[in-house]
Amino acid sequence: MSTEMAIGRRDRNRIRNRNEILEAAQKEFSKNGYHDTSIQAIAIRADFAVGTLYQLFGTKENLYRELLVDYAEQARVQFADALSTGKTAYERLVNYVRAKGDLFEDRIPLARLILMETMGTGVLFKSGPKPELNLMYDVWHKILADIFEEGIESGEFRPVDAMGAAVALEGMTNQFIYHWQQEPDTFQYDRAVEQIEELFLKALRT
Amino acid sequence: MSTEMAIGRRDRNRIRNRNEILEAAQKEFSKNGYHDTSIQAIAIRADFAVGTLYQLFGTKENLYRELLVDYAEQARVQFADALSTGKTAYERLVNYVRAKGDLFEDRIPLARLILMETMGTGVLFKSGPKPELNLMYDVWHKILADIFEEGIESGEFRPVDAMGAAVALEGMTNQFIYHWQQEPDTFQYDRAVEQIEELFLKALRT
């Protein structure tokens, strides 16, 4: 009835295949990293022929990029949501930290890839600009800085450097997430949230 | 008479060659990362034959490992030094943060490699144990945690989770270093030190 229903079988198939391939790619790339993952391996896991991956994604690098961009978009949406939920800046930031943990929990295998790319050590960073992925670094810093700024202006926070606070918060969450990945049995992310509050956020309040 | 004096021309040569090769390897690996650096490229830059590299290091992976272990040892020494300088835990931690920045400043090209490896996304983390490099992650966390513990026991710091504080501090410094690498013109690491004090360390004091 709607225009969206006009999406044909062809297109639906295409999208389904695309997603299945991205799913397989995510698992393989996360396991061994970009260079030690072959297109063959992804194709086998996805149960498609190599040619199909190339028809849909063009190059290995592009498949990888699409994977991260897909994920970055999801993240952006969820984080924006978290950051707009809560009365105070403090609450919003806690929600963000929690959402970041949730995202990684849902898609644990992607965690290493994301950390790698956001830390600037990844594949995509080598070749020129990568506007799609800026979301993951610059823009996130900026968005967080805005929340800190808000809190400062409303008198909720001490007058600190908002961008510095944003960088610090990002660093902490990343490191806690990494720590959590390394020792999933003895460390829960819930404790990370608590500690970030305790060690950092509370101290910002006036 | 001592065994050390027994180092002959042979061994001295070997060591000199080893260092020249590691120097070249550092430059090449830092430029393009592990996978996009070939042994032949390193050999050319070092002005040795590939066979010589294989005689001294066995495999490409091992050459890379030795490089990082070398660096990790330097870092360990410098950090241990910084962490034992200063009267209070607070001062020692500030010295550590400063020393970390200095280390990266001295050897900027290695920075990406280190960040990559310490974030767990590097080559060496893939396969099995990597005790030498734990220095770079686990052990550092532990050493920092000990300092926080000291500060807590002496009443200098609030009774927080010491390991949590260590993780948080590592995360912050890494992120500031990364930020600094990205925007070397507008951001000085000195400001990072100040902000880490302002946002984090001061708030720990009783």
Next chain:
Amino acid sequence: MSTEMAIGRRDRNRIRNRNEILEAAQKEFSKNGYHDTSIQAIAIRADFAVGTLYQLFGTKENLYRELLVDYAEQARVQFADALSTGKTAYERLVNYVRAKGDLFEDRIPLARLILMETMGTGVLFKSGPKPELNLMYDVWHKILADIFEEGIESGEFRPVDAMGAAVALEGMTNQFIYHWQQEPDTFQYDRAVEQIEELFLKALRT
């Protein structure tokens, strides 16, 4: 009532499609040669699906063959026409040389393909017999030889080896055409015709 009148819409469509595809194929093959032209590229230019091309032509090689055969037939007709126009053998041969130039002028992009194939270096010559294209080589030599023979028998030409004369004439025209393609700005084919007369044909006359 006749079978020819029985050509229905179906068949007319089929022929129209066939021609559109051949047109596109000609452009693509001429641009990049046989091996560097893909069926998909032809399909896109012709605005048909690849499946349609395969339904009509079976294989890539066959599509190519049909293209050349089509062209060869056109050429045969035009050359036969030229060779039967003119009172003397001399005139007929001049007409032929002119017609050959005209043909290449009309369909310049095909020129390289034809030269390639007639020089025996093309795709179709590789595998076994290729009777359709003999038109383009053996048969042409023979037809020309017949004209020379006629001229000799009628006393118009000296008693030379007719086949040798035919081969020589073909070689000259091909080389002039090639020369002309290489330097279209400074060399006109009209001059080629004059020179072939001057250097070769006139000398044959008694």
Next chain:
Amino acid sequence: MSTEMAIGRRDRNRIRNRNEILEAAQKEFSKNGYHDTSIQAIAIRADFAVGTLYQLFGTKENLYRELLVDYAEQARVQFADALSTGKTAYERLVNYVRAKGDLFEDRIPLARLILMETMGTGVLFKSGPKPELNLMYDVWHKILADIFEEGIESGEFRPVDAMGAAVALEGMTNQFIYHWQQEPDTFQYDRAVEQIEELFLKALRT
């Protein structure tokens, strides 16, 4: 004793390998043409590993180019020799025609490649300038034209267009060589030489 004796074993090996590979490449390329010959096939015939071919020649196209350039140089030398032997321009040209036949007889498999490239339908002509191979087309025309010019100036030949005569002669020889390749049992190149004299060269004389 001479400096040439200073060529070491290494270099001698390298040159021998190079030649063996070129030999194998010549056979394979001549059999199936550039595109239908794989580096694998050449490597197997030459009894080297693929990597060795790549170490010595860089790319497939370059291996092919070297092959033709090597050959072109041989040809240039032999033709220059033939063209400088003989008292009259007529004799020199006959010597050239004969030398051309000899060259092709010695290295029959290369004939198709050479014709293909000199006719401008080959692989190397697609991508920009190819100065090395100009020897095979432009320069040869020019050199021949100079001989005709000489003959004209000395009064030995009629005052015809020298470049036209050169083009005509090249075309004839090429076509006779091709004809000869096609029917090696019934047609000897000796007859080609005679006929070129009879049909073309003699008629130029005053």
Next chain:
DNA sequence: GATGAATGAGACTTCATTCAT
């Protein structure tokens, strides 16, 4: 001990061809 030519497994990518819709 040093050398570097030789190796060959394996990676990415293309594209002629098929076949279910």
Next chain:
DNA sequence: GATGAATGAAGTCTCATTCAT
């Protein structure tokens, strides 16, 4: 009849590693 997504064999090229000199 027409479509074009899917296929997978095959090709080019790289590079870690070896070993005869």
